Amino acid sequence: MTQMAYRDAVRQTIFAEMERDENVVMLGEDIVGGMGTAGGPEAIGGIWSTSTGFYDAFGADRVIDTPISESAIIGAAGGLALTGKRPIAELMFADFIGVSLDQIWNQIAKFRYMFGGKSRCPAVLRMIYGAGFNAAAQHSQSVHQILTGMPGLKVVMPATPGDAAGLLREAIRDDDPVVFLEHKALYGVKGEVPDDPDYTIPFGHAxxxxxxxxxxxxxxxxxxxxxxxxxxxxxxxxxxxxxxxxxxxxxxxxxxxxxxxxxxxxxxxxxxxxxxxxxxxxxxxxxxxxxxxxxxxxxxxxxxxxxxxxxxxxxxxxxxxxxxxxxxxxxxxxxxx
CATH class of the missing domain: 3.40.50.920 (Rossmann fold)
Structure with missing residues (x-):
């Protein structure tokens, strides 16, 4: 067991899975830092610091800074998943699902069902949610009830660093779309994380x-x-x-x-x-x-x-x-x- 912060459990799990499987790619707004920004492409590593170091390790083909367009991010993740990749798409704030509901609800969640089980969509949609930071009404919401009500999605809400690691690894290796919700107030919380590189937690077990x-x-x-x-x-x-x-x-x-x-x-x-x-x-x-x-x-x-x-x-x-x-x-x- 290693003691680490929730944020580090998320970051290290994604990094390890990208090392393990070259089909795992990551995309989102400013997850690299923004090409051309002061300090170069690794200036930020995402506003939540969950992708720091990824660009140098995996390059621009697997760590993709996107336009400010949630519909494009989610749509691209769906397309990548259908063609054999395992995309991890980050929505900077879960509140922004509104502009990508068609991609989530009518496309990604329904691909396997509408194609008679002949397709798979192994996309992980990471969304940062929750109040407590005085970020006001458009950046503080909990939207899990909306996503839980959509058949075809698996919805994950880890509460501890250990669970964040085990559930995220399970999500990345899953062949169906998974919404992975990370509460912004938990990022600094520390806890024990198993050292096993294959440690997973099966979904549906409280x-x-x-x-x-x-x-x-x-x-x-x-x-x-x-x-x-x-x-x-x-x-x-x-x-x-x-x-x-x-x-x-x-x-x-x-x-x-x-x-x-x-x-x-x-x-x-x-x-x-x-x-x-x-x-x-x-x-x-x-x-x-x-x-x-x-x-x-x-x-x-x-x-x-x-x-x-x-x-x-x-x-x-x-x-x-x-x-x-x-x-x-x-x-x-x-x-x-």
């Missing part, structure tokens, strides 16, 4: 981050750490929580959620997306449909309000879920005895 028998808390991405802190606080009062990190929203580990609720009888779902038609409502509906008899209290949802993400620091803080809000929701569920 991680039990905390174990307890009183309340089930389900979360993804940045929300997992908040749920863990809430669970630790509740544990000081003798309240045990199962904290489930879903890891992937499509495929979804329904069994892990249902098995936990059958034990605890209480459910709290934490989601950074607004509450209408989000992941929280989906999980609550799943439990109501398949494990209603196990519930001993109404399911609780901890989400932002149904508004755009505020810019002001104080308003953004109030907008987002927090450990205190998660703890309050768990205690509310426990009030039903």
């Amino acid at each position: 991680r039990l981050a905390r174990a307890g028998e009183d309340v089930t808390i389900v979360a993804t991405g940045m929300m997992v750490g908040m749920a863990e802190r809430a669970a630790d606080s509740l544990a000081s009062d003798g309240i045990g929580c199962d904290v489930l990190d879903l890891r992937t929203t499509s495929p979804l580990d329904e069994e892990a959620v249902l098995d936990s609720v059958e034990v605890t009888g209480r459910l709290v779902v934490v989601d950074e997306a607004p509450p209408r038609c989000n992941l929280a409502t989906d999980i609550v509906a799943l439990v109501a449909h398949k494990a209603f008899a196990s519930l001993r209290a109404p399911a609780q949802m901890v989400t932002p309000p149904h508004t755009p993400v505020p810019f002001a620091r104080e308003l953004e803080s109030a907008y987002l879920p927090s450990p205190d809000k998660i703890e309050a929701a768990a205690r509310k569920a426990l009030d039903y005895r």
